[in-house]
Amino acid sequence: MGADLVIPALAAAFGAYFFFSIADLAWEAKANGMVIGAILLILVLVQLVRIGMRLRAGDADLGFERLISPRDALPKRIGLVLITIAFIATMHWLGVTLGMLLALFASLWILGVRSRKALVLVPLAVAACVYLLFVAALQSDIPHGPVEWLLEKLLS
């Protein structure tokens, strides 16, 4: 049941922060938040009581197994999240195309893909699609890097 407490804990912490942030505001600015936040805290309290009763009856424990099971998938999940963080953090320098290529290669590798063909072709194809859609077609302001600069020079 420990896993069941994570969302209520997040909600309660956020509710408390919300109340703190609106303490000095006019009633129009805090009326809605007060109503919703109060109901949320009551619901969290009810959930705590419910979990407490189940613990007392010996029907459950405070483990986090539900959140991390199956255990063999956990390193893959953590790896994917870390690669995504690195992808976002380095986008300013690498640009979206090169960043996507490297991040996808690394992701496929940690997920157990070992086929050389797949490791090269899949990231290349996806990065090319991202370049064509976001940079060439839509001309969005997404960070440009060496690949975008090079292609811009070559194509202009």
Next chain:
Amino acid sequence: MSWEFLLDQFATQFGLWWVIWPAILLGIVVGILPGFSPQNTLIMLLPLTLSVPVERAMAFMIALYCANHLAGGIPAILVRIPGSGGAAATTLDGYPMTQKGQAQQALVLCFTASVFGGLITTLVTLALLPWLSQLGLYLRSVEMVIVMLFGLTLIAVIAAKDTLKGLIAGFFGLLIGVIGTDHIYNTPRATFGFLELYDGVPLVPALIGLFAISEALVMLEEKMIVDEAGRERALQARWSDTVEGLRMSLQKWWHIVWTAFVGLFIGIVPGAGASIASFVAYQQSRLWSKNPEAYGTGVPEGVIAPESANNGVTSGTLVPTLALGVPGGSTAAVMMIVLQYHGMVMGPRLFATDPGVAYGVFVSMAVAYIFMIFTILPLARYMSRVVLFETSYLAPIIILVTIVAAFGERQYLFDMALALVFGVIGYIAHKTSYHVTAMLIGILLGPLFEQYLVRALRLSEGNLLILFSSPLGNVLWGLLALSLVLPLWRGHRQKKPLVREEG
């Protein structure tokens, strides 16, 4: 409006097939990708739409808009990632159908419900435009608060397996939806010091995180998203599966019709939009079903209701835009800009001064839907094969591509990080049954609910009794109470025979 005029309009719009078809294809691509809204696409294409005659510009924009509404259901069904907020409710039964090896049938249901729902409401709008345009005037802030509360009841009803968890997720989402500056004094609330949150929590990163990223993290537990039997079915997908999907749609034709009208009426209300319409239609469909407990396990009605309503909204949104000059949504606002650029004056006079444009918009919509069914229906067989990819390929592609898509709406790197944060929250919610859909409804409704509630309270100088002051509002209160009581009464009736049997 004479028959001759109407037929002439249809002939003109069919003649614009060369404009409508590319717009449909572009709309489908944009609709499939979460983070690409039709309004952003239309804004980017403004140089094109402003430079061509207004009839062609409108035909292009309308076709793209309708195709976008339809295509959002495709990833919702195949990989449980809605292409837009309007397709979020489609995941509830669309994805379970895919897991059962019925992806092709689910896609056909989605396409037919979208097209026929959109087509029927467009034709009705065309016939009843002068009367429908008045509807928006009757719904003021008080009634809108109650309409929003309808949305809130969905949280409890959708999350019926554990209502308390559903309510916690929903109210957590509502509170997240209130982040940002308030509507009156513009003072920031719970922004964690980020300037990027002053405008509130952007919907696209929330949608991508709660659905796409969390789902990708969960799908790693299995080698494929379908089991062995589902894989076999997908491998042997034939045209007969498309025909079966069509047959299922025909059997539920009345369902398509009435849920499309739910979308139409909600679409007419400025600001309400497809997201709310599809959830309301899903909830009402479940509420009046003889088999409500089957919802969420992959029933055809669970795909038809949100998709039909989602497309019923398209014509509804344009009613206040053309008849009152009040855009029913952000895409309608972009269309209004184009019309005004071409010298059209929005409002009731438009139907007298430029009937060709005013009625032509809806004729164009009907024609776009007719073209759409022939374009997209044959693709269902091939689209359904996405489920054959292994999750070790699908998961990283989904995470990385949708993270990039999160950038699209506001062009902030911050939104990418926000999507990842929502992804982790969504993953935890997913694994502990806190219902990400309820959370998304909360985030969707939060700002709107506050806007209408504060407006109503200001009018009454803080007196809550204003919420019971309008006859229409009181009728809505009655319906709301019915929505809450009916499932309880049904549950009670179902328990009775069990008690008797045990006795």
